[in-house]
Amino acid sequence: MLSALSLASCNGVMYDEEGDCDPHYKARFIFDMNMLYADAFSKEVNAVTLYLIDPATGDIVWQKSERGDRLRQDGYLMDLDVAPGSYQLLAWCGEGRDEHFAIPADASHHTQLTCRLNREYDPVTGAALSRKDLKRLYHGKTDVKIFPEEEGTYIYNVELVKNTNDVNIVLQHLSGEIVKEGYTFTITDANGSLDWDNSIMPDEEITYQPWQVLAGTAGIEYPEADDVPVITSMSACVANLTVSRLMADRSDDMRVKIYNPAGEKIVDIPLIQYALLVRGRYEHSMTEQEYLDRQNKYDLVFFIDEGNRWADSYIYINSWMVVRQSSDL
CATH class of the missing domain: 2.60.40.2090 (Immunoglobulin-like)
Structure with missing residues (x-):
């Protein structure tokens, strides 16, 4: 879903925080895929990493991570510093992505954005084991979105699913x-x-x-x-x-x-x-x-x-x- 705000011309009203005629892109993370059917993002999710993908090549063209108290603020939005164009948004979120799961840090293509559970191995049987209180892990992705050239503030929603x-x-x-x-x-x-x-x-x-x-x-x-x-x-x-x-x-x-x-x-x-x-x-x-x-x-x-x-x-x-x-x- 895309929201477009402040579509005033350069000759009209300009928002103080913008101060120019460029388009501004932002991502909103939503976690309402729960039994309460209510957005619990600010209460549950304490770390986000967002990737923007070129749909023509599948290459990762931009990524950004944020965590901590900033995510708990009402109306939290992530600034997306990219040029106009078409992108798919993909996110791996939660403390679990760093503590109990592994995502390749050097990924350059979207197919490399896999997430693998860290595991131990039984020294006798060789069985793969997990006996941790796994930290929360969330995933989200969108369809291909258009990032317009026209001035304004555009907000792209990334809906999350909890995997743990x-x-x-x-x-x-x-x-x-x-x-x-x-x-x-x-x-x-x-x-x-x-x-x-x-x-x-x-x-x-x-x-x-x-x-x-x-x-x-x-x-x-x-x-x-x-x-x-x-x-x-x-x-x-x-x-x-x-x-x-x-x-x-x-x-x-x-x-x-x-x-x-x-x-x-x-x-x-x-x-x-x-x-x-x-x-x-x-x-x-x-x-x-x-x-x-x-x-x-x-x-x-x-x-x-x-x-x-x-x-x-x-x-x-x-x-x-x-x-x-x-x-x-």
Whole structure:
């Protein structure tokens, strides 16, 4: 989207901050791809890097980075110091792009603006691991935009998508105590490399591990006579993980696995398929991919029986109870 402001002639009104008859170009960053449908850019995004691309060649002709308090100011706009012409705008934003992901600093063509998750390798198995609380990563791009020669101030909107997702796995024991050290939690997917257009590139499988595991008790409400709930305290364990982008066309690939103290795999489910089961519970109509892009926090609650196995008839996803109809899901 393009906004054109202050289109006065040189013989008419001139804005003090401009002081000439040249065109002025600016970028506005918007992050309303969230479940609140409200722009949260100033609250969430603390670093931006914008690239301008020549659509004829695909070459990067200009780039700029800004971060910190400047981005939190109301009406923040980035000045674009380029000549009139046609450009595509592409942005990688958030602290994550520097701390937990890598983008080539010497990129000269738009196809080189890929983003790769930093990972460790298990010294025994060689498996690629990520066990960090990943800092937020955002991506945005526009269609080709015209930067006119005529005087005025032109504002180009760059709409962002958040790529990092928080997954909180809760185990609640139905009849005993959970010892957090006894359970192993992983999420696996080959989604550690993102292309310039934010699609997932071929990559090795990443094993995401918790960056924090906590144990305690949780109160569960059970309905009793006269619909008066009775609250029962249960032993619980919470594992916090952060993963890269979720894609609807890869719904079989990302899997949540939990192992009990005996080393038995008690949970093995496709996370994306389960996440999409509650998409229809929200008031807005969304495609599967739009829901995954908007919903960046997933709370999964599993109940464990006396044998330390999953009581797999149901699961809670973001506070919605899902009754499992098939063990194949």
